[in-house]
Amino acid sequence: MAIQWFPGHMHKARLEIQATLPKVDVVIEVLDARIPYSSENPMLAELRGDKPCLKVLAKSDLADDALTDTWLGYLEQSAGIRAQAVSTEDVPSIRRLRHVAARMLPHREGRTINAMIVGIPNVGKSTIINFLAGKKIAKTGNTPAITKQQQRVRIGEGVTLLDTPGVLWPNVHNVNSGYRLALIGSVKETAMDYADIGFFAARYMLAQYPDRLAERYQLDSLPETELETIEAIGRKRGCLGKGNVVDIDRASRILVTELRSGGLGRLTLETPETMEREKIQTAQAIAEKEARKTKKDAMRKKRFRDQQRAKRKSREME
Known part of the structure; x- marks a missing residue:
């Protein structure tokens, strides 16, 4: 996202x-x-x-x-x-x-x-x-x-x-930071997908605070994936549609809302070590994106020059 x-x-x-x-x-x-x-x-x-x-x-x-x-x-x-x-x-x-x-x-x-x-x-x-x-x-x-x-x-x-007014920056290049900002409510709901944020929250809770998940949602066993986690929360909270299929969006909203409000206890979503690692990863991702853009631009210029040369050659042969 x-x-x-x-x-x-x-x-x-x-x-x-x-x-x-x-x-x-x-x-x-x-x-x-x-x-x-x-x-x-x-x-x-x-x-x-x-x-x-x-x-x-x-x-x-x-x-x-x-x-x-x-x-x-x-x-x-x-x-x-x-x-x-x-x-x-x-x-x-x-x-x-x-x-x-x-x-x-x-x-x-x-x-x-x-x-x-x-x-x-x-x-x-x-x-x-x-x-x-x-x-x-x-x-x-x-x-x-x-x-x-x-x-x-x-x-x-x-x-x-x-x-001063609250100000975000034009592009949040760090994907994980984008998820965290949405998770704590710093991004308008119209600019985010609750299911997407819910999966991120579930993945983080499974990795860092699994016992909190089990206790809060009275889970008999800990799910292995974020999808299974959201589905388990949905079944516990009655987020069921036709055929008893879990409404992923509703279940995700429950997890996100309760995490924001402290319902899952006091928690921190990143550490200085996380920051340093993600800064390197983000810089690499930006550099790779720029390299792809440069390569694409170079190919477009080459095609244009080849087309111009072909046109000149065609005119010379007439």
Whole structure:
């Protein structure tokens, strides 16, 4: 499944972020603690350059504690990066973010700090802003792309926060990242296939959290494949059509919805090791695609030149 969901307002938001960044002291990027790599916008990294960045792992109450700690340590290995995990179950952890951001800029002590907060759709950015401001300023919801334009918010401690719309990037080249983004709800339903996402979720759960599957859906034995898993869930939850055939789409929706909400427990869908491996694989896939395109273009040019030579030869023989 290729994710290519980039509405017009996202393109506009990208241009606005690019224009505003020179006036910003620190960037606060909100990530989903379950997919810190896949929810990190590579487009932002290019725009941000060496500007200090606070990586916020939101929804950490839904993620695996041990892996969240691993991710925090990994992210902070990069220069100019601080990382903090937060959740709405621990509001003080959110309110401490302004202090963390201020400490990243000791040379601006006593002066107003301009911070830009960014994040992909449905990652929890607006909820964090509301807690920081102490009142409801940003719209929140369970669907992506609610924030449509920039707004400035004073959050105290001399920090002014510039809110931006959630922005994906035009093409998610890493196929697995595309699945993960859809799985946590950062992609509009109209741009995804629930059965496809359900198979991905089932495959991952079988490999990493098989006991959770068996317990949640009261399975007597663990299925061997993702299709068998979806069918078993469908039979347990009554997703049956004519002839007692399992409705794959309905069963997949159940698995995806319950995974998103934490019904399958706290889990993380990727590790730093996964990220490094997939970065190499994705780079190779892109290089191979470019090589095929170059070869195809060269063949088209050769055919054109051969046709032109044949025409000239034909005219000379007349």
